[in-house]
Amino acid sequence: MVDLRGQYEKIKEEVDTAVLNVIQSTAFIRGPEVKSLEKELQEYLSVKHVITCGNGTDALQIALMALDLKPGDEVITTSFTFIATVEVISLLGLVPIMVDIDPNTFNIDSEEMAKAITDKTKAIIPVHLYGQCADMESIMNMARENNLYVIEDTAQAIGADYTFTDGSTKKAGTIGTIGCTSFFPSKNLGCFGDGGAIFTDDDALAEKLRIVANHGMRVKYYHDVIGVNSRLDNLQAAVLRIKLRSLDNYKKARNEAANYYDEAFKSSEQIKTPERHPSSDHAFHQYTLQIEGGGRDGLKEHLAHKDIPAMIYYPVPLHKQKAFKNSEYVEPVLPVTDLLTEKVISLPMHTELTEEQLKYISESVLEFFNN
Numbered sequence: 373m374v375d376l377r378g379q380y381e382k383i384k385e386e387v388d389t390a391v392l393n394v395i396q397s398t399a400f401i402r403g404p405e406v407k408s409l410e411k412e413l414q415e416y417l418s419v420k421h422v423i424t425c426g427n428g429t430d431a432l433q434i435a436l437m438a439l440d441l442k443p444g445d446e447v448i449t450t451s452f453t454f455i456a457t458v459e460v461i462s463l464l465g466l467v468p469i470m471v472d473i474d475p476n477t478f479n480i481d482s483e484e485m486a487k488a489i490t491d492k493t494k495a496i497i498p499v500h501l502y503g504q505c506a507d508m509e510s511i512m513n514m515a516r517e518n519n520l521y522v523i524e525d526t527a528q529a530i531g532a533d534y535t536f537t538d539g540s541t542k543k544a545g546t547i548g549t550i551g552c553t554s555f556f557p558s559k560n561l562g563c564f565g566d567g568g569a570i571f572t573d574d575d576a577l578a579e580k581l582r583i584v585a586n587h588g589m590r591v592k593y594y595h596d597v598i599g600v601n602s603r604l605d606n607l608q609a610a611v612l613r614i615k616l617r618s619l620d621n622y623k624k625a626r627n628e629a630a631n632y633y634d635e636a637f638k639s640s641e642q643i644k645t646p647e648r649h650p651s652s653d654h655a656f657h658q659y660t661l662q663i664e665g666g667g668r669d670g671l672k673e674h675l676a677h678k679d680i681p682a683m684i685y686y687p688v689p690l691h692k693q694k695a696f697k698n699s700e701y702v703e704p705v706l707p708v709t710d711l712l713t714e715k716v717i718s719l720p721m722h723t724e725l726t727e728e729q730l731k732y733i734s735e736s737v738l739e740f741f742n743n
């Protein structure tokens with residue numbers, strides 16, 4: 373699904389030198405690489421504050437903790453995402469309200485979101501799934517009208533650009549109140565372990581986020597609030613600084629692979645290729661097909677026989693996960709989510725795909741339907 377070795381080989385010398393330098397400096401925690409990375413991300417994203425942290429899940433948790441929500445407050449989000457998005461809501465005693473998605477973009481349906489708003493709703497977490505931004509203009513308008521916080525989960529979409537109807541653009545993760553991302557190795561900007569970051573333009577909130585991420589302390593050993601311990605290693609920051617310089621090229625490579633797949637599958641009746649929303653470009657964290665006519669699982673097996681990895685993101689939507697089923701849980705009815713769970717399959721997608729590989733993969737996919 374990914375080729376981290378191939379990507380590493382191309383930047384090996386730079387990365388090895390940077391990592392060795394950190395080891396020799398012995399500044400492992402809160403070192404200069406972390407500071408530089410935060411500054412470079414601020415510039416790249418055009419956002420006022422970047423707070424790095426331990427991973428993408430922590431980023432979401434710290435964001436919710438910094439917003440002073442109370443147990444029982446409702447947070448609207450999608451069920452068609454990785455568990456982290458919803459897990460942290462429940463963990464903090466908040467109530468996740470999962471709503472349905474748009475069948476073309478896989479992202480949260482802003483009309484369904486509007487219908488779910490109640491007196492208890494305090495925040496919305498749109499997820500930019502597979503690398504494409506959710507319908508942020510509608511979401512931001514709705515949030516303003518209802519006085520809600522917006523936390524963007526941009527773990528899969530760092531580097532994607534969103535264009536508003538007035539023509540202005542913003543980077544994914546810098547549109548809402550807070551943006552959260554992950555540097556998990558297979559993400560579009562991945563380190564060599566765990567890592568994450570939080571983005572905001574709000575000065576007061578930025579300070580709160582830093583405090584929460586650092587044991588609730590502003591001054592060493594004086595704890596103002598209950599926080600967590602979540603930080604990015606200096607070693608990981610050194611790697612990320614090098615990769616950040618290539619992020620736009622990585623996005624380009626992913627888009628070229630996606631365009632190849634699109635072209636290969638365009639005349640197949642059973643295969644629906646991923647739609648490009650006019651407001652967002654696509655960072656193609658995943659290239660995800662919808663298979664019509666029930667052949668999805670057969671296709672996955674066929675590809676496995678040909679040594680082609682393919683993945684189902686995600687095989688069980690979160691609203692049907694056992695973890696959420698307690699005595700108070702009312703399972704929402706999400707027909708689009710349920711249907712897409714049966715239809716989606718993601719093909720290998722990364723920065724190092726060769727034309728030969730793309731040809732082999734797409735011919736193997738088509739072969740399944742033509743036999």
Ligand SMILES: *Cc1c(COP(=O)(O)O)cnc(C)c1O
Pocket residue numbers: 427428429430453454456457499525527528553554555556566567568
């Ligand atoms: C990967 C991911 C996360 C969590 O990131 P970690 O760094 O693994 O904790 C959160 N949300 C989404 C949508 C993700 O894909």
